[in-house]
Amino acid sequence: MTIVEAGDALRRGKTTCIELTEQCLARIEERNGDLNAFITVMADSARVRAVALDKELRSGIDRGPLHGIPIAHKDLICVKGERCTAGSKVFEDYVPDYDATVAARFEDAGAITVGKTGLHELAYGITSANPHFGVIRNPHDRERIPGGSSGGSGVAVATGMALMATGTDTGGSVRIPASFCGITGLKTTYGRVSRYGVKPLGISLDTIGPMTQSVRDAAISLRVMAGYDERDPATGRLPFNYVPPMPCPISGLRVGVPENYFFDAVAPEVRSAVERAVGLCKSLGARVVRLKTPDVEALNLVSRTILLVEAPAVLEPYLENRGQFGEDVLALLDQGRMVPATDYVNAQRLRRLFVQEWRQVFRAVDCLLTPTTPTAAPLIGQKQMELDGVTHDVRLATTRFMRGINALGLPALSIPCGTTGDGLPIGLQIIGRAFEEEVVLRAGAALEDALQA
């Protein structure tokens, strides 16, 4: 059930907030033991709140589309009085006495938080195989990863344990689990959503976005999340107040399809699913423009260098006790500490140059269509994958179409665009100009409608 459907049923008296909440809690009870999507389940507080929100609706108080909707927060987003582990032993007993801005906004909008979802340790990785809180499993094949770092959020939404879950994206962490779990995930423009009360990883790259069952649900959720916050100086003041109409016209939209990089070393099923989506865009009246993008390898390298250094800048104080960290995260933190400051500064100089180069691309088109990930979900524990006869590192291959977008600060939406022969979801990425979430959501909604027709 989507947020739109649930809201409609609520307002027509076909269901109640407590019924919606009980449905999600029942799904958690049924599947969380196996899939491990949640670190903390907040059943009691969710039920109390649902009853109160039902009472509000009966007395004529309607807080809007999120009223009575069960949601979940990634467990690095502070919710007052609830443990916030960031998937780390370092924070396993941390209980914040305040709400993150994003949590407070959902609270004000009437959403019901059913729990805190699991993640890759410290949001620094793509598998969500967490050494402290256990492996999170893909609901489409429990032997495969759900992606990360927002793996628990992806699983929670894909299985109906929550109708929306927050995720964070520093190098693909919303879009990867969206792609592997077969749901919608929106990486927002850097500065669109306040990071106050959210554990940082890469301070100049971190973004927060919604993970939902539909594009319209993502838009509805972003309307709640977005906006200026004086406690996060990166936030912008541009308003966001868009929900794609039904039907959603894209006639005349200039849709760019890269001829370079984004279709190299891609599984054939992924390539053909994305090409089918490109064909649908054309049939919907969009103008498809084949183009060459600036050097993506270089952009990824810069984004990776910046993250490598920014992560230990935040987490170094906790490295006193190295045993608290998983092996993969510790290796990344140590690598970052080995990068000289001059190289970090030069990476930021290159970043500025690349931002200017990519602005030229978006003069010719309104958005870009690419695969989100080059393959469907890898197996748990898989370190390497073969693509076009070449062996690739799973982490680097999985992030290669996304990582650079964080350095550019641009919004990017991942939506399901088909399945493999084994029934695994395939993700399509739609990238737009800064603060033009409206365009990627518009294209995404039109494609979603066409793909489901």
Add this chain to the structure above:
Amino acid sequence: MTPSPIPEDQRARLQPQVEDLLSKLRSLTAALPEDSDSALVFQAAEECE
């Protein structure tokens, strides 16, 4: 706070990956115009808003 040092065996294990990254990055940096700004340029006007 003084950061805890990276153990030598870990440093040796990671060194090739870091060197590979830095060599690629430095080849890009070499082509940068001398007067290019950083993405982290401080903008006083914005700070004073």
